[in-house]
Amino acid sequence: MLNIRNFNLGPLQTNAYLLTGADPAKGIIIDPGMNPAPLVRAIQDMEIEAILLTHAHFDHIGGVDEIRKLKNCPVYLHAQESDWLTNPKLNGSLLWPSVSPPITTDPAEFDLDEGQKLELIGQTFRVFHTPGHSPGSVSLLCENDLFSGDVLFRLSVGRTDLPGGRERDLLDSIKGKLFKLGDDVTVYPGHGPRTSIGFERSNNPYVS
Ligand SMILES: [Zn+2]
Ligand SMILES: [Zn+2]
Helix, strand or coil: CCCEEEEEEECCCEEEEEEEEECCCCEEEECCCCCCCHHHHCCCCEEEEEEECCCCCCCHHHHHHHHHHHHCEEEEEEEHHHHCCCCCEEEEEEEHHHHHCCCCCCCCCCCEEECEEEHHHHHEEEEECCCCCCCCCCCEEEEEEEEEEEEEEECEEECCCCCCCCCCCCCCCCCCCCCHCCCCEEEEECECEEEEHHHHHCCCCCCC
């Protein structure tokens, strides 16, 4: 059983997720964004096994450095964005100086890739490579919970006008991979409220 806590972080209201399994003292974090103080407080007495990044846009990585130093935990990211953590131009943090300072952190320790199965916090996470919003975007499935980053939102989809974005890839990712999952899979996106695969398959106006 996966326990999911959501933290809305930074100026773009990015969803960070703190996940625990049977042992509440062990967790993993998906997408720790900017201004992570509430998340840092929540994990004070916890062991963090990993930080998983759905992709390396600046609004999803602003808290990586602080948490990784505090908890000495490895970072996982798709290889197609392996140089984005060290490069503020690639991760977009140089593009909007009014929104974000330049963000850099050390490269990820491990790659995420299509079909991979990660055993963390006593749970299995299946990795889908879902490019389109960014070339290395991934979606992570644990039982019936899907963490979709900026690929699929409630009644919306990720923008494709940023470097490395491609609309056709995004629609292929959603239709060819995410919409193949069951109706009852709950979707936890990188921004906004959660939804389900069934609801989006029937109602999402950007995917037909
Ligand atoms: Zn993004
Ligand atoms: Zn985002």
